[in-house]
Amino acid sequence: MITSIAIALFASFVVARFNGGVGKLPVMGYDTYNAFGSDYNGSLALEQIAAMKSLGLIDLGYNTFILDDFQYEVNRSATGELLGNKAKFPEGIVEWTKKAKSYGVTISPYSSNGLKTCGGYPGGYGHELQDLETWRSWGWSYMVKYDNCNFPSDNITQQNEYGRYERMEVAIDQLAAKYNEPPFIYSLCQWGWENPQNWAPRIAQAWRIDNDIKPYWNSIATVLKQASESYLATGFYQHGDMDMLEVGNNGQGTPVGDLTYDEQKTHFTAWAFLKSHLLIGTDLRNAANQTIEILTNKEIIAINQDLNEGQAIAPFRTDVYYQADDASYTFQNPPGYWAGNSTQGPIFMIINTADTTQTLGFNLTENWAVRAGRQYKVRDLWLHQNIGTAVRTWNVTLPSHGVAALLLTDDGPEPANETPPYSFLHQCRNLNTSILLKELPTSTSVRV
Template sequence: MLSLAVIAAAFASTAVGLNNGVGKLPKMGYNTFNNFGCSYDHFSAYAQVEAMVKHGLVEAGYNTILIDDCYSLKNRSAEGKLVADPEKFPYGIKNFTDSVKALGVSASAYSNAGYKTCAGHPGSYGYEKQDLETFAEWGFDYLKYDNCYIPFDNVTQENVYGRYERMANAIAEFAEETNSTPFQHSLCEWGWQQPSTWASRFGQSWRITGDIKPWWSTLAAIIDAASFTYWSTNFYGRIDMDILEVGNTGQGTPPGNLTYDEAKSHFTAWTLLKSPLFLSTDLTNVTEETIEILTNKDLLKINQDPNVGESISPFRWGINPDYTSNVTHPAQYWSGNSSYGVVFMVLNTLDTEADMFFNLTESWAIRAGRQYSVYDLWSHTDNGTAIRNISLTLPPHGVSALLLNDDGPEPEGIEPYCGVWYQCSFPNGTYYSN
């Protein structure tokens, strides 16, 4: 295990996101890739949008569809323009985007900072401005920008920073020249620590790992990465933990095998860490449990909090020493502020049932000497009053998501006088000892 205390301390301040008028809150929508891979067309993608409406997902806030790779022919036109695949989009991409907009859903584009996209279609390196013009003609307003087929160093004479800066500059120039709203820019360059130090200058979200898979081991590794990058999340800029695999049984990845408790943990972490929420489940063949998870209004309202942009953060790692990376057993105890109260997320990263425990004042957002009402963000019930601490029993890979609100001074006469008594002192300077 690698100790990262020094790295974490170096990035203790919160980054300021790119405030260019778009992307104040995390984007929510549908991404075609994990469900379909390249095997989609106008009709199959439109069916997913219809299902989004049917299942209440659009009403819940999932309001865009991202056409992720494979939408164009593998060669540009003689004028250098992207050409929509006529077999996939027989009526043209603009017809598709107009059709989904009639259902209350916008359309989002995909491209790449290299010569080709990851599936081998034309990338935007050297064509940034021209491709933005095409995306605008087609009716897109959001851009996921990937990182395959990178030109040689002696060609670009730029690092990854420079290649993503090219597209960011093109977005700003295009918006100014056309007097239009800038494209929302989602950087997909698969970084771990680095993107959180620079990507907020260029976009509204940035990937922190490689592609997600519908396995608990992958989710745990992403949560581990998030425990060292959460600090960069705020309004207009946030870490991107990749696509929601809740209920996934599609062709883009192997069939999903998450348990119900793992799916809840997955959704809880993504929402409370303020990640963009792009699902990629076949919504034409989906369970009620999946829809129940994806439309959890209590968690979604924290993800979309209009007043607090920061995500939750770990206050204790639990199994591992604090600030220690472990892709199998990431940080277990998390907390943060919201417009609705103090948020707690407790994860059981073990393969067996586990008893979990924390002192309230381990969270920076809790006031000492107060008692707190407890609301369960999954059962949607009031669960009494917490004084000093909370104990939980969680299933394997299970989660608890709680919302606490001040409920007055704690009862008098409770000893020890401090919830955590190390360095706690009487007025005469004598330490309290338990």
Template sequence: MDWGFDYLKYDNCYIPFDNLTQVNEVGRFQKMADAIAAVAGRTGTAPFWYSLCEWGWQQPWIWGVTMAQSWRIDGDIKPYWPNIAAIIDQASFQYWGSDFYGHNDYDIMEVGNTGQGVPPGNLTYEEAKTHFTAWALFKSPLIIGTDLTNATDETIEILSIKDLIKINQDPHIGKSISPFDWGVNPDYVSNSTHPAEYWSGNSSYGVVFMILNSQDTPATMFWQLINSWAVRAGRQYNVYDMWSHTHNGTAVRNMTLELPAHGVAALLLTDAGPEPPAEYPWCAVDNHCSYRNGTYAIHNGQLPTT
């Protein structure tokens, strides 16, 4: 049997009365999953990708993986920065729902839809880059939502960034990146205008960092590497920029870069051996760091000189 398609988005519109279905959302989606599995088993064909769409109403990031490969976590996306920022903010609390066999779906991408629609989309080039970067590193399905026959060179450039697609399609690691510092907003507090700005995660190719400037003006972004769980203490790292495709030297303990308004950096760090012996004190964290004699070295982000 040939299905004739390899992807099914099963929507939640026009929900029947409960006195007819008596199964709630989980039960309705499970019925379709059972039907897909039954036909695949009877015909010996591989089942297609099953995508749930109930807009996060009943926490599909908890149960979606029991029956499907992806699930929407929010309402319909729109081609405006406030909407993209709000989805990134939600991702900072639901990132853990994505793994190798199932993925949070942050909705179809709006890259390339500037000037289209009613009212027309207004994402800037930097915002579109941030949008694509986040979706790729969140391990969301990368579904193109624009007319490629009329796509600009900038749109094609963004949608063709192989370094980011490679992370999204990592054959061994399916987990999303996660935030380790919120930046403008207090840590672990939701803010749809200023979502978490400092994200990291692991990949088959190295440690991944996404740095986001949520502000409306250019900003200097500074962070300590060791604040990311994926970084090893006492090591230095080679830095590869996944947007410029350039190798940008070696990072020791912290990094600083400049980003435009709503801009993004996507970095891949690989181990470059022990950090230089001159680094002092012997641990890079701010709290509970001690000297060899056992006394605390409290430096508040600034490494003291020897």
């Protein structure tokens, strides 16, 4: 009886929270922060949106535009409303929004659960429903990115992080009910504090898993390491947000980055396969061909936006510790071996975390979605071609910090008389006695 009641309560909670049907898949779009920080205005934002259109990014699904921090006036109106920054949007925020939406994007707001945003502009604490009403009146309608800065002291809030974020969740539901409209997607930006994978799915469709990303390999690797510890919470309507993309920010961005081409491919693959938001964060006006090649990889995007498989890939091995030059800081490489499933078939992501070219091998059945005793066609999702047929194992040779994104397709039974008769040696048994091989006398003859 207790079990059935618990299941019913959980089911009713899920239906109530997500009856708007929004946020099933990770969000794709653009965020101003990584490229420009505070140094942007309406004209620059429109240029980015125009580039998104001309480059085909909007048609690929990058269809929301987030004006990150610094877009408001420093003070609210006399009645408490947010005001669009007149210097940044001289035509007015409503007129600017009309121009932006004419390209086919939605506009998504940014705020914080405190009295001020991280940049010192009006925060949402105590104004949650009022701010939602304001954004709606401006024509903003898709996702609320909600930061974690400048919140009141504990004796005022008498809430922990969950409670401070729950205030906006309640307001989002109230707004949707008032106008009989789909609710805003709710994306928390709390930098992985207080293990959000344990509580954020109750109130939001996404939550940040770690600190702000930077356009350096160690930052990418650190986020991946954190993802390896929290990936299990990811699924439909609940996404671990690994932060905005740094693809394209080699030699530019805020701060200026130094990611190699291979590191950027690894970055994009990992974010896509782990079902994170894909939010472009580079200046598209002068984007390199390699940047556009990465951002428009339809086969990688298809994994991220799979309508039938919401689970993130999972690590199946871990790498060794690496001691940085600074003896006070020990950095652990993220796992290099990841696997999962997709509508099209089992997938693998193999990352060379070393500083030199490496050949890395694995057993196919280390992926739970692979059927033992079958052979598989292997497709490279960066080369966009089939590269062979795998029986039992597969090897890849990768440059430093490079990635292999592999899609497997069942190609029938493996060849006859493959040995050993089991995928793993420790699974081999005497076919007559079912005794583990390691338990048999050394004189016993068993085919392995």
